[in-house]
Amino acid sequence: MDDPGPTLLLTRPEAQSTSFLASCERRLGRRIPTVISPVIDIIPVAEPPDLNGFATIVAASGNAVRLLGESLEGRNVLTVGDATATLARGFGARAKALGETAEAFLERIEEVTFPVIVFRGRVARCNLADRLSAQGATAVDVVLYDQVPRPLSRAANALLAGSSRVVAPVFSPRSARLLSRHAATAPVVVLAISQAARAAWQGDAEFRVARHPTAESMCDLVAEAL
Numbered sequence: 001m002d003d004p005g006p007t008l009l010l011t012r013p014e015a016q017s018t019s020f021l022a023s024c025e026r027r028l029g030r031r032i033p034t035v036i037s038p039v040i041d042i043i044p045v046a047e048p049p050d051l052n053g054f055a056t057i058v059a060a061s062g063n064a065v066r067l068l069g070e071s072l073e074g075r076n077v078l079t080v081g082d083a084t085a086t087l088a089r090g091f092g093a094r095a096k097a098l099g100e101t102a103e104a105f106l107e108r109i110e111e112v113t114f115p116v117i118v119f120r121g122r123v124a125r126c127n128l129a130d131r132l133s134a135q136g137a138t139a140v141d142v143v144l145y146d147q148v149p150r151p152l153s154r155a156a157n158a159l160l161a162g163s164s165r166v167v168a169p170v171f172s173p174r175s176a177r178l179l180s181r182h183a184a185t186a187p188v189v190v191l192a193i194s195q196a197a198r199a200a201w202q203g204d205a206e207f208r209v210a211r212h213p214t215a216e217s218m219c220d221l222v223a224e225a226l
Contacts, residue, residue, distance in 0.1 A: 006165040006189070006226055008034040009156060011179050013042050016062065020169070020215060024222045032226065037156035039178040040147045045122065048144065051075060055113040058139075059095075060102065060120035060128055062087050067144050068119060078112060080105050080128075083215055100213045101194075102126035114138050122146040123174055125196070149178055160184040167191065167225045169218050173200035180205075191221040 008024070010017035017036045025032055042063050048071060051057060057072065059065045059079045065072065065087045073092030079085040081100050088095035098112075099105040105128065115138035118129040122143045129141030152160075159166055160182055169191040170176035176192065180202040188205045192198035194213050201207070208225065210217035 005033065006167050007159055008032050008222065008226070009159060009166050009168045009179075010034060010036045011039040011152075011156075011168070011175055012171055013038045013040065013063070015066070016171075020218070023215065024219050027219050027223050028226065032222075035153070035155045035159050037153040038150055039152065039175050041150045042121070043146045043148050044144065045146050046142060046144055048119070049117070049142065051117065054115050054117045054140070056116040057093075058112075058116050058118040058128060059084055059088060060118060060124065063121060064119040064144050065091065076113065078105070078116075081214070102128055102131075106131055109135065109137075112137070115140070117142060119144045125173065147174070152179075152182055157182070160186050160188070162186045165189060167222065168205075169193075169222060170197050170201070171218070173197050176200040177202060189225050191218060191225060193218055 021034055044067055048068055057075055057077045059077055062084045065084055070091055072088055075093050077088045077093040077095040079088060079095060079097045080102055082097045085095040085097040098108045117140045119142050129139040132139035163186060166186045167189045171193045173196045176197045177200045190201055190205045190207050192209045195209060198207050198209050208221050210221055
């Protein structure tokens with residue numbers, strides 16, 4: 001029997017996975033065999049407070065932007081990641097990315113106008129508000145959503161239990177850790193957005209790490225792996 005070829009396993013939340021798949025298919029100019037099975041559900045846990053007392057809104061993720069939505073219209077927004085800034089501009093914000101990672105963001109603190117309010121998820125590798133406050137700035141921290149682990153779908157489990165190659169992009173250390181806990185007999189190629197995501201994978205796999213922590217670099221890895 002002919003080898004059916006590799007299948008892409010996307011484990012980000014549905015909206016992000018669908019958008020990433022569309023970018024990869026545009027890059028390759030063809031449809032890609034794919035299974036989408038998020039390993040995390042985004043659960044809102046707080047209503048945004050009044051934003052009028054803040055000079056700058058900081059969105060640490062695209063999920064924060066989606067939950068803030070039209071309340072960002074006309075406001076100054078700084079983000080972690082160009083894709084998050086683009087998303088915020090879609091809601092009418094004056095948005096700018098200060099780096100692709102939280103650490104890169106903090107290196108450009110002189111561009112931040114205070115006071116600020118930082119919106120993020122409950123699980124975060126870097127608490128931007130705490131780091132900004134430690135430097136004497138006025139920064140309010142708001143946990144807007146939780147990232148709750150979600151079981152893999154039946155299709156995803158069947159894919160991992162097969163014999164054909166599975167190409168699995170992982171966009172965070174936590175998603176890498178959660179996916180790696182699922183047993184696989186299929187050969188898995190892990191495409192990690194960072195060395196931290198690579199290090200979080202538990203078990204054997206073939207690894208490739210993105211040149212930059214961006215969706216564009218991850219698309220490059222997908223194109224190479226397929």
